[in-house]
Amino acid sequence: MSKLGSALGKKYEENRLSVLTRQFELGNHTFKVRIPAVNEIEAIFNYSKNPNEIEVEKIYQEMIKTIDLKDAQEGVEVKDDDIVIEGRSMREAAKNKHVLQYRITEYIKFLVPENGSLDDLTYSDVETEFPLAVQLTLIDKINEVIAPDYKEIRSK
Numbered sequence: 001m002s003k004l005g006s007a008l009g010k011k012y013e014e015n016r017l018s019v020l021t022r023q024f025e026l027g028n029h030t031f032k033v034r035i036p037a038v039n040e041i042e043a044i045f046n047y048s049k050n051p052n053e054i055e056v057e058k059i060y061q062e063m064i065k066t067i068d069l070k071d072a073q074e075g076v077e078v079k080d081d082d083i084v085i086e087g088r089s090m091r092e093a094a095k096n097k098h099v100l101q102y103r104i105t106e107y108i109k110f111l112v113p114e115n116g117s118l119d120d121l122t123y124s125d126v127e128t129e130f131p132l133a134v135q136l137t138l139i140d141k142i143n144e145v146i147a148p149d150y151k152e153i154r155s156k
Helices: 003-008 010-019 038-049 053-064 090-108 123-129 132-146 150-154
Strands: 021-026 029-034 076-078 083-085
Touching: 003 010, 010 021, 021 132, 029 132, 038 090, 053 090, 083 090, 090 123, 090 132
Parallel strands: none
Antiparallel strands: 021 029, 076 083
């Protein structure tokens, strides 16, 4: 029992999960969300600054494998460690894709499962279940629940 939990008493400890859980409706289903600790949100945010380079490289290689580099193509610039297409770095696009997939996966882990655990959830699992549009909607809904004032503050 935590120091604060002890101070708030046995009844609080018995109801702690319900105090730290919110819910939302999507597609006639009620999703329950565990409100994360500040350090969990910070860890997700900090990951975007320093993502797993091995995972970024895998995505990068997948993205460039269909680009024919033998023939000089207009708008394609080959650099030592990157390919830039019409001013867009493929390495940066791979990083952004990986960070988005990581964020989606970590946010979906905040959902309270009815059965089992989501601890070992991977993006592949998420991608198999939900199209990208639904993934992004889920993330928005989870964000609304864990930080209800976020959109209002962000728009100022």
